[in-house]
Amino acid sequence: MLMLQIVWIQCLLVFGANVVLALENGLARTPPMGWLAWERFRCNTDCKNDPENCISDHLFRTMADIVVAEGYAEVGYEYINVDDCWLEKDRDINGQLVADRQRFPYGMKSLSNYIHSKGLKFGIYEDYGNYTCAGYPGVLGYLENDAITFGSWDVDYVKLDGCYAHPSDMDRGYPEFGFHLNQTGRPMIYSCSWPVYQIYAGMKPNFTSIIEHCNLWRNFDDIQDSWNSLESIIDYYGNNQDVIVPNAGPGHWNDPDMLIIGNFGLSYEQSKTQMALWAILAAPLLMSVDLRTIRPEYKAILQNKKIIAVDQDPLGIQGRRIYKHKGIEIWARPITPIYESYYSYAIAFLNRRTDGTPSDVSVTLKELGLQYPGGYRVEDLYEEVDYGILTPQTKIKVKVNPSGVVILRCDLQLEEFYPSNQFTHYAPLNQVFKVRQNSFE
Ligand SMILES: *[C@@H]1O[C@H](CO)[C@@H](O)[C@H](O)[C@H]1NC(C)=O
Ligand SMILES: *[C@@H]1O[C@H](CO)[C@@H](O)[C@H](O)[C@H]1NC(C)=O
Numbered sequence: 001m002l003m004l005q006i007v008w009i010q011c012l013l014v015f016g017a018n019v020v021l022a023l024e025n026g027l028a029r030t031p032p033m034g035w036l037a038w039e040r041f042r043c044n045t046d047c048k049n050d051p052e053n054c055i056s057d058h059l060f061r062t063m064a065d066i067v068v069a070e071g072y073a074e075v076g077y078e079y080i081n082v083d084d085c086w087l088e089k090d091r092d093i094n095g096q097l098v099a100d101r102q103r104f105p106y107g108m109k110s111l112s113n114y115i116h117s118k119g120l121k122f123g124i125y126e127d128y129g130n131y132t133c134a135g136y137p138g139v140l141g142y143l144e145n146d147a148i149t150f151g152s153w154d155v156d157y158v159k160l161d162g163c164y165a166h167p168s169d170m171d172r173g174y175p176e177f178g179f180h181l182n183q184t185g186r187p188m189i190y191s192c193s194w195p196v197y198q199i200y201a202g203m204k205p206n207f208t209s210i211i212e213h214c215n216l217w218r219n220f221d222d223i224q225d226s227w228n229s230l231e232s233i234i235d236y237y238g239n240n241q242d243v244i245v246p247n248a249g250p251g252h253w254n255d256p257d258m259l260i261i262g263n264f265g266l267s268y269e270q271s272k273t274q275m276a277l278w279a280i281l282a283a284p285l286l287m288s289v290d291l292r293t294i295r296p297e298y299k300a301i302l303q304n305k306k307i308i309a310v311d312q313d314p315l316g317i318q319g320r321r322i323y324k325h326k327g328i329e330i331w332a333r334p335i336t337p338i339y340e341s342y343y344s345y346a347i348a349f350l351n352r353r354t355d356g357t358p359s360d361v362s363v364t365l366k367e368l369g370l371q372y373p374g375g376y377r378v379e380d381l382y383e384e385v386d387y388g389i390l391t392p393q394t395k396i397k398v399k400v401n402p403s404g405v406v407i408l409r410c411d412l413q414l415e416e417f418y419p420s421n422q423f424t425h426y427a428p429l430n431q432v433f434k435v436r437q438n439s440f441e
């Protein structure tokens with residue numbers, strides 16, 4: 001048994017008037033949710049031998065059908081997103097992008113119409129460079145033209161990758177393509193790979209500009225189907241949180257990449273970990289999994305409404321790692337309801353240890369930075385455990401499985417002391433909480 005004493009955490013609320021200029025297309029006020037082909041289906045173009053799994057019109061219609069029929073749409077999954085490998089290798093004689101004529105025989109407008117007819121939204125993929133990562137035509141040289149094409153197909157979401165492009169051109173190029181998207185008059189979520197390619201090139205991304213021009217962006221490696229890959233992403237977001245966290249907010253999100261829950265690489269515990277951590281990170285929830293064959297326990301994780309509610313919390317404040325010691329981590333995200341300078345919190349306890357028995361973590365709410373004198377209503381978001389109302393002095397004890405997580409929601413207990421209708425005011429969104437995390441290790 002591992003007992004942890006967290007002796008010192010200071011929560012510092014920063015009240016400031018620093019105004020974040022963000023992309024004002026009215027979209028992605030909470031992190032986008034949907035389905036994205038890449039991690040699971042990759043660049044499988046072999047429809048002759050593998051018709052059910054190749055990147056094709058059929059695949060996206062099928063996934064759209066299931067998203068609606070099996071309850072995913074009902075809990076918030078909305079975008080059906082095409083990734084790389086949807087194009088013909090060459091533009092047509094007029095320089096237009098053309099979807100692969102065999103695999104998308106009805107064209108992208110038809111697929112878009114179908115997805116819209118299901119009440120869902122349609123996302124597409126391109127690349128800022130000369131080619132997409134898989135070698136299909138990129139938008140370079142055709143920025144205005146391709147934005148108009150996407151508008152004419154009623155696209156709702158554009159992911160713009162950064163292969164075959166100079167990272168130093170991106171400060172100009174990504175805003176330029178965004179300008180052309182805007183000029184179409186059709187609101188389209190704009191997902192940028194701008195910072196990650198600059199970081200790879202040793203540059204320091206200008207997040208002021210990225211926030212101004214993109215609804216979401218990738219900071220780090222593509223996710224792969226393994227716990228190893230997931231851990232590296234969790235570490236990256238924890239280790240770089242001082243730079244990353246303040247950039248998130250309604251309309252502009254950090255994107256740690258797709259949910260791989262239900263595939264081959266993660267155990268049940270690890271899958272719960274990804275869902276919980278993505279919610280703490282205010283991450284887009286883009287499932288990349290075969291919804292035809294997913295096992296029910298993984299589907300239940302993806303459809304966990306309580307965790308989705310944390311991810312979609314209207315304050316849009318990204319959470320942080322507030323404790324890391326001997327394989328145990330604690331992550332915290334401020335959420336609604338709030339009162340004056342007090343927040344409610346989602347708290348995730350993560351066990352990175354490999355000794356094969358659950359670890360006990362024991363801590364008072366106050367040590368986690370939860371100081372509201374009226375107390376918190378505490379609830380486990382995976383297990384049916386209601387801790388009731390706890391004061392900041394109460395010690396909570398959780399058992400965390402190896403490579404697993406316990407996630408709690410701690411809501412300010414307002415009604416106990418005040419009539420609830422007094423609490424309609426929200427603190428400014430730019431209040432960022434800071435935890436001096438290393439000082440107690
Ligand atoms: C893209 O293609 C143009 C024309 O061939 C070339 O001048 C440019 O260097 C290429 N850009 C990159 C990033 O490879
Ligand atoms: C285009 O940009 C303007 C100015 O930021 C904004 O008000 C408008 O909603 C945008 N339109 C679309 C379609 O994104």
Ligand SMILES: *[C@@H]1O[C@H](CO)[C@@H](O)[C@H](O)[C@H]1NC(C)=O
Pocket residue numbers: 206208209212
């Ligand atoms: C970053 O972008 C902002 C907004 O576009 C701009 O005002 C600023 O000069 C840029 N900073 C640097 C270091 O280039």
